[in-house]
Amino acid sequence: MTRAIVALVLPTVAFAALSFFVGPSHLSASAILGGLFDGQGIAGTIAREIRLPRTGLALVVGSALGASGAALQGLFRNPLAEPGITGVTSCAGLGAVLALYFGFAAASPALLPAFAILGALASAGLLYLLSRQGAGVMALVLAGVAISSLATALTALALSFAHNPYAMSEMVLWMMGALKDRTLSDLAFAAPLVAAGIALLASAGRGLDALTLGEEAAHSLGVDVAGVRMRVVVGVALATGAATAAAGAVSFVGLVVPHLLRPFTGYQPARLILPSALGGALLVTASDLLVRTVDPGEQLRLGVVTALLGAPFFFWLILKLRREA
């Protein structure tokens, strides 16, 4: 695990730095860097209020999704599990939409991530029930499709009733994710919630390792299986809920990253969680950088890039599983 983490740290820092220094205004990199540390003048405002939130959120959102994917795959012993496919991000998005467009977030900014986490918990709760029945690979994916479809429909419904004229057109933003114009306040709320979620997921590592042998064997090894389930469900809800509140629904990060990293962590679920967080941070930061470079007008959404990478990967994974079955 430490080797994987070390190998990922350098590229992540590199992309984060690039993301921080790239921007539409023509301030030099040294000016921005100086602005970050002393907070003085225009460079300081731009560095701290605009560049830092964007880069910081890319890292935070990516790590939330990567770690959640790794934990869900460990819990369900299913390489297709991830917050997007299982419907957790869609439900978090529904919560966030209700908070933003119906005035709750205006009353208190903390309510935006709070509602998103509640939404994520609702769908994670359904997953909890499914995992108790020992849902197979396809059952989990189908349930995720059903939950996602319902959440998306309800989101569209909510947006069509919202008074704000921009509501309906922002639907795409929620479904495809974006990091444009995020504020320091967005980052300040997301970071601790995601950190708490990831900590909870990491603490379930031992139990996830034991689950490799099945639930009954895990129980016989002294693992509180229900407790592990609860930790993964709550951890995923916290991390994914906070991430979705800030950035909208970004899919496939939690699918691709753990799968790519698994051979390098000895296939043990506990060792996969933190490296997946780092890998997710790298992927989202790089994707956001790509979005800004290719289309400075930012019609191209973050989630489009991750979906263009992830959906073909998803196909390939399904075919591989069918061949192995």
Place this chain on the structure above:
Amino acid sequence: MIVFDNVSAAYGLNGVGARFEAGIVTGIVGPNGAGKTSLFRAALGLLPLAGGAVRIRDRALKDWSREALARTIAYLPQGGEAHWPLPARALVALGRLPHRDRDAKAIDAALERADATAFADRSTSELSAGERARVLFARALATGAPVLLADEPAAYLDPAHQLRLMRLLKEEAARGTAVAVTLHDLSLASRHCDRAIVLHEGRVAASDLSDRTLAQVFGIEALRSEGTVVPWRLI
């Protein structure tokens, strides 16, 4: 070591009285649905009891903490699930979870006793069924628990591997472990188990494999060699 005192549960057990003693291999046999796996699950605290009690080392099951119970009973469930393709040694190391350590000596010893050292560094997905069974067995041994419950460990193994497995179980019993194993194969049971518990419809129907038992419980007649059950045919 483990005493079942008139144990009943909602699905599967109907007033079962039995004991698993140290130093011997107890074979649990019975037709499908007789309650064999349920008995093990009751001992592990996985099955809520409707009546009766389970005592382990003379202490009621409910008085055991989960951690202490994990160090006392090693369980090898049916099916041999090992979901991720871990290296064999890492899989065996999972057996140390109740002790919260990665005691390399214990792991190596377990691999040795299970006759799995030769492929300890290979990935479990590359192993044959027999080799995997030995690795999973090593995992159960790695805990160093005084009780070993093995549920259908011989399923899907070829005859040679089956016999080897039964010999391993006997060696464990000889070291003082209370070994209990559920088996479908009456031939294996009668040749390798020191004691037999015959379950039928959730209760103990017999503690031997006599002709009468076989006829009443299984509806078969055994051909015998050296007094043990060999192949069988329908009556």
Place this chain on the structure above:
Amino acid sequence: MQGAHGWVALALAMLILSSAPGVCAPKRVVSTFLCTDEYVWRLVPREHIAALSFEATDRHPVVSTIADAAAGIPTIRPSAETVMNHDPDLVVMYAGTMPALHAALASAHVAVLDVPWASTLDDVRRVTAMLGEKLDARARAAALLAEMDAKLAHAPKLTPPVRTLIYEANGYTGTGAMTTALMARAGLEDVAAGMGPTRLDTVPVENILANPPELLILSGDARAVSSRADLVPHHPALAAFKGTAAWAKLTPLLCPGPWSADAVATFAALGAKARAR
């Protein structure tokens, strides 16, 4: 006697048939669009307005200058059915909009008055005069234009012009020819083109900070923050903006017409404030 009755009837019929809409004042006017609502409200007597479009009195958000004044007049979401419900003798529509509705009304033989789009002040004068003719409201139209000219003349001249950026939801800064002309009358210069706009006419918050105009007019409701688009002009980083920033509701500019001149006073006041610093 029969023959004489026939001639009188014919003469009467010809008199009636020769009255085209516009010569005789319409009695039941339906307007189908915000920008025609604004004209209809000002030119047609209230008792002759059968219905306006829902945008005339919509509160979420407020887009019309007559939202309070027109309260009580029936409003419709325009479709063939809702328009016909009011049995109009004249339907006022914007030229080029709602082709399906145009076709439906044509096949039902309902009279439609098409209002052309105005992109300059001269266009506004022409369109207002034309509507005055067609709606039999020449006096009112002339009064509106006189009022407009008075407001335009009143504007103070600031030299050099105040470098101004109008910033809307989503960071949108696209200003049309008319708005730029009205800004110029009030002594403001629109600098959006030099702020690095994207191809969607949005300007990133960063550019506003790095290259600040003298005056930043935040268009919209200072309190409305119920969408991601609204959050952009409310971005906390703008608190560090070095020039004068002010919220203003620029509703008169949403539809081109004589009322648009109301914005000049707003612009002038903001320009003076910016210069006074």
